[in-house]
Amino acid sequence: MYIMMIAAECAPVAKVGGLGDVVFGLSRELELRGHAVEIVLPKYDCMRHDHVWGLQVVDHALAVPWYGSTVECAVWFGFVHGRKCFFIEPRSPQSYFERGAYYGFPDDAERFAFFSKAALEFLLKAGKRPDVIHTHDWQTALVPVLLFEMYAAAGLGSQRVCHTIHNFRHQGTAGHEILRATGLNRPEYYGSPDRMGDGFGGHALNLTRGAILYSNFVTTVSPHHAWEVRHTDLGCGLGHTLHLHQDKFSGILNGLDYEMWNPETDPYIPQHYDAATAAQKAVNTDALRERMLLRQGARPVIGYVGRLDTQKGLHLIRHALWYALEHDAQFVLLGSGSEHGINEDFWHLKRQLNNNPDCHLEIGYDEELAHLIYAGAQFLVMPSNYEPCGLSQLIALRYGTVPVVRSVGGLRDTVFDWDFSSLPRTRRNGFVFEHPDHAGMDSALSRALGLWRQEPQLFQQLVAQGMACDYSWNNPGRDYLDVYEFIRHK
Ligand code: ADP
Numbered sequence: 374m375y376i377m378m379i380a381a382e383c384a385p386v387a388k389v390g391g392l393g394d395v396v397f398g399l400s401r402e403l404e405l406r407g408h409a410v411e412i413v414l415p416k417y418d419c420m421r422h423d424h425v426w427g428l429q430v431v432d433h434a435l436a437v438p439w440y441g442s443t444v445e446c447a448v449w450f451g452f453v454h455g456r457k458c459f460f461i462e463p464r465s466p467q468s469y470f471e472r473g474a475y476y477g478f479p480d481d482a483e484r485f486a487f488f489s490k491a492a493l494e495f496l497l498k499a500g501k502r503p504d505v506i507h508t509h510d511w512q513t514a515l516v517p518v519l520l521f522e523m524y525a526a527a528g529l530g531s532q533r534v535c536h537t538i539h540n541f542r543h544q545g546t547a548g549h550e551i552l553r554a555t556g557l558n559r560p561e562y563y564g565s566p567d568r569m570g571d572g573f574g575g576h577a578l579n580l581t582r583g584a585i586l587y588s589n590f591v592t593t594v595s596p597h598h599a600w601e602v603r604h605t606d607l608g609c610g611l612g613h614t615l616h617l618h619q620d621k622f623s624g625i626l627n628g629l630d631y632e633m634w635n636p637e638t639d640p641y642i643p644q645h646y647d648a649a650t651a652a653q654k655a656v657n658t659d660a661l662r663e664r665m666l667l668r669q670g671a672r673p674v675i676g677y678v679g680r681l682d683t684q685k686g687l688h689l690i691r692h693a694l695w696y697a698l699e700h701d702a703q704f705v706l707l708g709s710g711s712e713h714g715i716n717e718d719f720w721h722l723k724r725q726l727n728n729n730p731d732c733h734l735e736i737g738y739d740e741e742l743a744h745l746i747y748a749g750a751q752f753l754v755m756p757s758n759y760e761p762c763g764l765s766q767l768i769a770l771r772y773g774t775v776p777v778v779r780s781v782g783g784l785r786d787t788v789f790d791w792d793f794s795s796l797p798r799t800r801r802n803g804f805v806f807e808h809p810d811h812a813g814m815d816s817a818l819s820r821a822l823g824l825w826r827q828e829p830q831l832f833q834q835l836v837a838q839g840m841a842c843d844y845s846w847n848n849p850g851r852d853y854l855d856v857y858e859f860i861r862h863k
Pocket residue numbers: 389390391392394678679680707708709737738739740743762763764765766768
């Protein structure tokens with residue numbers, strides 16, 4: 374099969390969060406299974422050019438219709454760790470992708486609407502006719518709409534679309550001018566609430582609603598989250614639309630790229646290890662303490678790696694930090710947020726704890742340090758308010774770091790409580806709590822630290838069981854192929 378990914382991120386060249394990991398990891402798995410995969414991305418000025426090999430222009434003048442005129446684009450090609458990637462570089466006065474950051478601009482909807490349109494123009498002009506186009510999140514949600522309303526008649530009539538929603542909180546809100554820009558026009562048609570209207574009666578379009586309507590299949594990133602978005606407010610207004618289209622909607626758990634995340638070969642950690650030699654993690658713990666200026670000694674390290682966003686349960690992350698300090702443990706945090714106020718709060722906390730020998734906060738994005746934390750910490754906390762899938766807990770498990778998580782979304786599908794899970798004890802892999810409050814977090818952390826202190830052998834068993842879990846792309850790769858086959862023959 375020939376699959377074309379169209380996405381705003383692909384790790385490690387352009388990654389903000391889990392979306393980038395998924396686009397890379399799934400593509401790699403599909404290729405390993407013998408399928409042809411290509412990826413179309415914007416050419417951001419801030420992307421990690423050092424992760425692209427053989428970057429060269431393959432089309433100097435892709436003319437993309439836009440607002441009744443055309444914007445000329447260059448299309449580049451390069452390999453990102455073996456993946457075939459095309460990068461679209463518009464030459465427009467708005468400099469859509471030359472902003473020094475991936476997202477966070479008032480015209481984000483317009484930027485990615487342009488990218489969606491340009492990606493389809495590229496397919497059309499380059500004679501690319503994939504069996505399946507796989508789009509991701511709101512940034513590329515217009516692709517299925519444009520494909521079926523405009524490009525099918527122009528020559529892309531047999532392409533099928535699978536759209537994956539990684540985060541329901543960001544659905545892409547655009548004004549009606551997007552319809553004029555892309556050439557869809559007809560605001561009264563597209564703007565109605567049973568099409569792309571956002572349902573609030575104004576002139577706003579919900580791009581993700583468009584993707585749900587027009588795609589041949591829609592997925593989200595874990596089975597439990599697929600349930601949550603239809604039955605709770607976590608669908609953020611799209612629950613009803615998903616109900617109407619439930620026959621083409623399911624949850625497929627994200628996989629983890631086991632090549633990129635492998636404690637046996639990880640170039641960023643001083644000591645390699647596997648499940649049989651997990652005790653050697655101690656060398657990485659010492660290195661982590663040294664790197665984070667913590668004192669050495671027999672204390673467990675609790676870590677957090679992730680975006681600093683209300684989604685992640687920030688009050689409980691802070692609470693875990695204080696809990697660790699009060700209970701003779703150490704705490705390290707690596708994270709950054711897109712909201713100035715949140716970053717400021719954590720900078721304040723960092724300054725407050727500057728001289729504490731048991732705690733270190735690193736506010737920023739640091740791929741290398743993330744690897745060291747996963748390899749060196751004993752526990753990783755994820756007290757998320759909601760979590761569509763979560764990759765950090767999967768990385769933690771792979772690195773023998775015991776996850777302490779809230780029972781929500783993909784965390785519920787992947788972490789099974791050592792004391793209370795209904796699974797057999799040999800399949801349990803972490804600590805889980807229900808309610809997003811201090812009592813919930815305390816109960817899980819006290820059980821976690823208790824096991825580490827009082828039952829070191831059982832703790833090592835728990836570590837080994839976590840490392841034995843298979844959260845690679847093997848199963849999800851097969852699940853996505855089933856979806857692709859289904860929509861190809863529907
Ligand atoms: P989300 O997609 O909501 O950001 P996930 O848990 O699915 O969360 O994926 C987060 C990914 O991003 C993981 O690979 C994690 O290690 C990485 N990550 C997040 N924040 C940082 C950071 N500040 N530095 C390095 N890696 C980070």
